Amino acid sequence: MKYIDEFRSQDLAKTLSQAIHQAADTDRDYNLMEFCGGHTHAIFRYGVQDLMPDNVRFVHGPGCPVCVLPIGRIDNAIQLALEHDVILCTYGDMLRVPASGRKSLLKIKAEGADVRMVYSTQDALRIAQQNPDRQVVFFAIGFETTTPPSAVAIKQAQALGLDNFSLFCNHVLTPAAIQNILESPEVRDIGSVSIDGFFGPSHVSSVIGSRPYEFFAEEYQRPVVIAGFEPLDVMQSALMLIRQLNEGRHEVENEYSRVVSRDGNQKAQTLVAEVFELRRSFEWRGLGSVPYSALKVKKAFVDFDAETRFDIHTEPTADVKGCECPAILRGAKRPSDCKLFGTVCTPENPMGSCMVSSEGACAAYWSYGRFRDNAQSPTGKKAGAVA
Numbered sequence: 001m002k003y004i005d006e007f008r009s010q011d012l013a014k015t016l017s018q019a020i021h022q023a024a025d026t027d028r029d030y031n032l033m034e035f036c037g038g039h040t041h042a043i044f045r046y047g048v049q050d051l052m053p054d055n056v057r058f059v060h061g062p063g064c065p066v067c068v069l070p071i072g073r074i075d076n077a078i079q080l081a082l083e084h085d086v087i088l089c090t091y092g093d094m095l096r097v098p099a100s101g102r103k104s105l106l107k108i109k110a111e112g113a114d115v116r117m118v119y120s121t122q123d124a125l126r127i128a129q130q131n132p133d134r135q136v137v138f139f140a141i142g143f144e145t146t147t148p149p150s151a152v153a154i155k156q157a158q159a160l161g162l163d164n165f166s167l168f169c170n171h172v173l174t175p176a177a178i179q180n181i182l183e184s185p186e187v188r189d190i191g192s193v194s195i196d197g198f199f200g201p202s203h204v205s206s207v208i209g210s211r212p213y214e215f216f217a218e219e220y221q222r223p224v225v226i227a228g229f230e231p232l233d234v235m236q237s238a239l240m241l242i243r244q245l246n247e248g249r250h251e252v253e254n255e256y257s258r259v260v261s262r263d264g265n266q267k268a269q270t271l272v273a274e275v276f277e278l279r280r281s282f283e284w285r286g287l288g289s290v291p292y293s294a295l296k297v298k299k300a301f302v303d304f305d306a307e308t309r310f311d312i313h314t315e316p317t318a319d320v321k322g323c324e325c326p327a328i329l330r331g332a333k334r335p336s337d338c339k340l341f342g343t344v345c346t347p348e349n350p351m352g353s354c355m356v357s358s359e360g361a362c363a364a365y366w367s368y369g370r371f372r373d374n375a376q377s378p379t380g381k382k383a384g385a386v387a
Contacts, residue, residue, distance in 0.1 A: 098353075
């Protein structure tokens with residue numbers, strides 16, 4: 001299949017592996033953070049770590065919007081379904097994420113709440129049209145990739161005059177999160193997590209382009225390479241990062257040029273800017289309150305803002321005791337460092353969001369690497385993975 005099979009070639013992988021071994025300076029370490037969970041799963045599924053020299057290590061980052069959403073926002077969604085008797089529409093990954101008191105959207109659905117899994121915003125709009133006597137709320141989550149469809153849904157609802165449709169906005173922004181990680185005590189003060197370069201997210205960058213990463217590449221002197229999701233994409237991007245570090249450069253390079261441009265999808269950006277605006281602050285699981293890192297519905301579209309319509313207020317809520325999901329999302333720990341992983345915390349009985357999401361680091365370890373005994377913390381020798 002064009003643009004897939006050729007990026008999974010074993011022969012090319014061996015050639016790239018040899019090039020990386022030759023380029024990597026044996027007198028230094030290379031700690032490369034993949035921000036996106038899609039990269040984490042590619043690394044584990046195809047055994048990319050095993051093709052790296054011992055001094056080239058992958059540090060797992062925030063992963064996905066499901067993983068970083070704080071418990072308080074899930075509590076809000078549960079409250080909407082139980083106390084306001086709305087039809088709550090959500091993507092499948094959100095159904096099983098644990099909230100306060102070990103509740104989840106799936107559990108309250110089993111108890112009678114009207115929670116419906118949808119595949120798109122269009123499904124939610126259709127449900128609102130089919131149920132004019134019920135309030136329908138779309139639980140909107142996602143990085144910049146899924147924000148344009150949410151903007152389209154609000155504009156369509158306005159054009160259709162759907163006064164029973166609103167959107168609970170939880171869209172977050174990747175550049176602010178990367179900056180927050182670089183400002184974190186683990187990186188800046190304690191030095192317990194060394195991050196030398198970043199794999200820029202693929203789908204996000206197709207929308208926002210590579211330009212937004214240029215500021216902190218220069219400000220924090222960390223190279224960024226926009227990487228595709230296939231194993232050879234990741235390997236080529238690792239080679240590009242290693243070469244930048246060897247040469248003392250800290251630039252934004254685009255390995256995923258077949259999809260990503262410097263300016264991104266300007267039509268989508270314009271649409272998002274019309275409907276949404278920046279929040280002053282938003283809580284991320286694992287990162288805490290991050291300034292200007294999320295979006296909210298503009299006043300011009302306030303009639304379709306569930307937070308205003310239902311007077312939603314979010315309370316800070318602690319994670320499950322013993323769950324290392326917050327530290328994993330910061331890159332400070334790996335799933336194998338968590339005492340709950342693989343014991344009380346499994347995909348069938350998740351304690352944290354990292355085990356639930358299809359892009360979560362814990363889910364990747366469970367699916368592809370849980371039986372490996374050489375997985376170590378970010379300061380250890382090698383993470384390891386299986387093909």
